[in-house]
Amino acid sequence: MTAAARTPPVGIAVAASLALGTTAALRLPAWPHWVLSAAVLLAGLLLWWRPGRVRVAGALLAGFGLCGLHGSHAMSLRLPLAQERSDIALAGQVIGLPEHEATRTRFEFRVARSDDMPAFLRGRKLRLSWYDGWGAVDERRFAIAPGSEWRFTARVRAPRGLRNPGWFDAEKHALAHRIAAIGYLRAAEPVQRLSDAGGIDGWRHDVAMRIEAAIPQDSSRYVRALAIGDTRALTDADWETLRATGLTHLIAISGFHVGLAAGFFALLAAGVWWLLPGLARRMPRPQAAALVAFVGGLGYAAVAGFELPTVRTVLMIGVVALARLWRSHASVADALAMAAIAILLVDPLSVLGAGFWLSFAGVAWLVWCLPRATSVPVVRGFLTAQGVATLGLLPLTAILFGQASVAGPLANLVAIPWWSLVVVPLSLIGTALEALHVGWGDAAWRAAAWCFDPSWRLFAWMGTSPFALWWLPEARWFALPLALLGAFWLMLPRGVPGKSLAVLLLLPLLWPDRQLPRHGEVEVMVFDVGQGLSVLVRTARHALLYDMGPAMPHGFDAGEQVVSPALHALGVRRLDVAVVSHADADHVGGYDAVRRRFPVAVAFAPLEAAMAGTAPCLAGSAWTMDGVRFEFLHPDVHFPPFRNEASCVLRVAGEHGVVLLPGDIGEVVERTLARNQPDAVRADVVLMAHHGSRHSSDARFIAATGASHAVVSAGYGNRFGHPHPDILQRWQVAGAEVPSTAEGGALRIRLQRDGVRIDARRQTHRRPWDAAHRQARLQVEAGGVSYRPD
Structure with missing residues (x-):
């Protein structure tokens, strides 16, 4: 067999190389110039066209160049920074399914391409929110429906998320x-609906409402997810249970469900051809069944919103259908490779989503193991497939989500056959009947809910077990390839030597080095929580959390969405001490969420906060952990109950330096501390009080601290203008560096023998979109405009 035959142009090796090249482009610290990307793409295509093993190298280069072009183009679509926080009159169409919540409605919006729209947003996709007014529900927002067209005024900004340890990256x-921009409606301005709901998403929304009306019990939200891929009604508790039991891949429409629908259409076509034999003169029955299966699968993927797992399955079905039409053979592996190549060529940025890797890797592992499972009984083959999927996807789930479900294999043994063969078909039958006539699907949906309920009670019980979910700390870059090699080694046939050694390859992923401080050393992590504060202080064997970030009425809870995932990513299992500096929402908002997830030995708060289960943080209280001394400097027992001014001021003194955490105290308290406790406020690192407000950072206090670093925790482009330029200048004149979470993301501060070291998350974990944002901001400032959104 020749080298060309061994390396087909659209085989597994080429697909893997194309994915590798695409991933390599996304790991660059900055996007390459589009000319360079185009040249690399052209060279890659030329090599890919040539026969032989050089095709693999060609696919690698093609993936790299194509991804660079797509990335640069995607960044060019974003809202220009010069237009940040602008109020812009917009017209366009709602796309996807809007999410109606208690105090807001969130939806995606496609701006019209008409000439009266701003050129920098024409035809772009936005993610917008419509908030209620103060103390009143705005009923107009519930009219936002899929496919409807609107005209309104929105305040928009370019997408920029928080950057912390953990797996989720909003940018x-x-x-x-x-997404070109995010923002919110200016409801006080005129809002006009131009047309009513319509299209496939409008139909999905109507079906979702009919399912909710047909099923009175809570399980209606799960039937909606299984019937039409609508997961809007699932709560955070639902997703937590699904993650804990490893069932997230089953609750929404997956590739397997599309395969069931395609199989039904194939059987239907075969039945029609059997009843009407004359049709075979126009097209043979196998070819007709394959073509109808593809059309049916494509239609059902549209019902599901064309999510990646459904698209992958439709492409695989299309490959098989084409092979049937051409009367050739296409294996599952060939279909999988062609589907991956098609997706990557159309949208190489799809590798940014976890669904791409889990979808293709799961099928790839099963395809590789299928030859060894075809000759075994059905039950044993099912158990083998489950074991392969669990072990094979463990490295990816650990890297992508920072967790592994210990209860997952057992839960899937029940859920895969019961949900996929009973609940899902009933849900699909209900959807099909409802498409024929309104009301016909009610009975099938109710039957699906009746079958679903007992299994969900079992899984909810499993999900509450403390052993259900295993959170894993962040691992180094080399942990994933080693773990994949170990999993591959473990799944080799019996008799392959050294399988026990393969387990060692999993250790860097499952038990990574947490890089904890030594005895007497201290590490401080200032999380990027937006306009708020949360600081983790770690010693050799203990952890203290100072504030927990903000929680907003419209749903953002830093304790749930930022602090808890970051603590898990850093390997924190429990909190020895929690300190609430004061009762403002931007400091205490995430407290309840953190307490739900982490046991807290001792909690402190000011007396005026009146928080149950906390001790007062009185001046003079001190303790030592692992050779590091912690001491409260303020407030004393007689201090008046002034909210900000009564903040807990914590001093952390290690062998190599001192960190001062002053909360939101103002100039008066700062001057008092500098006058009465000049030695105590002396520090190497100071967290800038009140996020750098102009009413804090008194000059005498700054001089008394003698700090080399003044750290700012503030939201990017916040409406308060924190940190104030005068305050920044005041610290800088005193000789302090002023790193900020708004610019650098989470800040990791280590006090070492050779001095203070601060690592910003956006610098240690560089992404090409960060560099594009910095370049755009520099261009704005070079034009003579100081970039400050507010």
């Missing part, structure tokens, strides 16, 4: 979905 998500 990456926005880039993958080509």
Whole structure:
């Protein structure tokens, strides 16, 4: 066999190389110039066209160049920074399914391409929110429906998310979905509905409402997810249970469900051809069944909103259908490779989503193991497939989500056959009947809910077990390839030597080095929580959390969405001490969420906060952990209950330096501390009080601290203008560096023998979209405009 025959142009090796090249482009610290990307793409295509093993190298280069071009183009679609925080009159269409919540409605919006729209947003996709007014529900927002057209005024900004340890990256998500801007409606301005709901998404919304009306019990939200891929009604608790039991891949429409629908259409076509034999003169029955299966699968994927797993399955079915039409053979592996190549060529940025890797890797593992499972009994083959999927996807789930479900294999043994063969078909039958006539699907949907309920009670019980979910700390870059090699080694046939050694390859992923401080050393992590504060202080064997970030009425809870995932990513299992500096929402908002997830030995708060289960943080209280001394400097027992001024001021003194955490105290308290406790406020690192407000950072206090670093925790482009330029200048004149979470993301501060070291998350984990944002901001400032959104 020749080298060309061994390396087909659209085989597994080429697909893997194309994916590798695409991923390499996304790991660059900055996008390459489009000319360079185009040249690399052209060279790659030329090599790919040539026969032989050089095709693999060609696919690698093609993936790299194509991804660079797509990335640069996606960034060019974003709102220009010069237009940040602008109020812009917009007209366009609602796309996707809007999410109606208690105090807001969130939806995606496609701006019209008409000439009266701003050129920098014409035809772009936005993610917008419509908030209620103060103390009143705005009923107009519930009229936002899929496919409807509107005209309104919105305040928009370019997508920019928080950057912390943990798996979720909002900016990456926005880039993958080509979101040009995010913002909110100015409801006080005129809002006009131009047309009513329509299209496939409008039909999906109507079906979702009919399912909710047909099923009175809570399980209606799950039937909606299984019937039409609508997961809007699932709560955070639902997703937590699904993650804990490893069932997230089953609750929404997956590739398997599309395969069931395609199989039904194939059987239907075969039945029609059997009843009407004359049709075979026009097209043979196998070819007709394959073509109808593809059309049916494509239609059902449209019902599901064309999510990646459904698209992958439709492409695989299309490959098989084409092979049937051409009377040739296409294996599952060939279909999988062609589907991956098709997706990557159309949208290389799809690799930014976890669904791409889990979808293709799961099928690839099963395809590789299928030859060894075809000759075994059905039950044993099912158990083998489950074991392969669990072990094979463990490295990816650990890297992508920072967790592994210990209860997942057992839960899937029940859920895969019961949900996929009973609940899902009933849900699909209900959807099909409802498409024929309104009301016909009610009975099938109710039957699906009746079958679903007992299994969900079992899984909810499993999900509450403390052993259900295993959170894993962040691992180094080399942990994933080693773990994949170990999993591959473990799944080799019996008799392959050294399988026990393969387990060692999993250790860098499952038990990574947490890089904890030594005895007497201290590490401080200032999380990027937006306009708020949350600081983790770690010693050799203990952890203290100072504030927990903000929680907003419209749903953002930093404790749930930022602090808890970051603590998990850093390997924190429990909190020895929690300190609430004061009762403002931007400091205490995430407290309840953190307490739900982490046991807290001792909690402190000011007396005026009146928080149950906390001790007062009185001046003079001190303790030592692992050779590091912690001491409260303020307030004393007689201090008046002034909210900000009564903040807990915590001093952390290690062998190599001192960190001062002053909360939101103002100039008066700062001057008092500098006068009464000059030695105590002396520090190497100071967290700038009140986020750099102009009413804090008194000059005498700054001089008394003698700090080399003044750290700012503030939201990017916040409406308060924190940190104030005069305050920044005041610290800088005193000789302090002023790193900020708004610019650098989470800040990791280590006090070492050779001095203070601060690592910003956006610098240690560089992404090409960060560099594009910095370049755009520099261009704005070079034009003579100081970039400050507010």
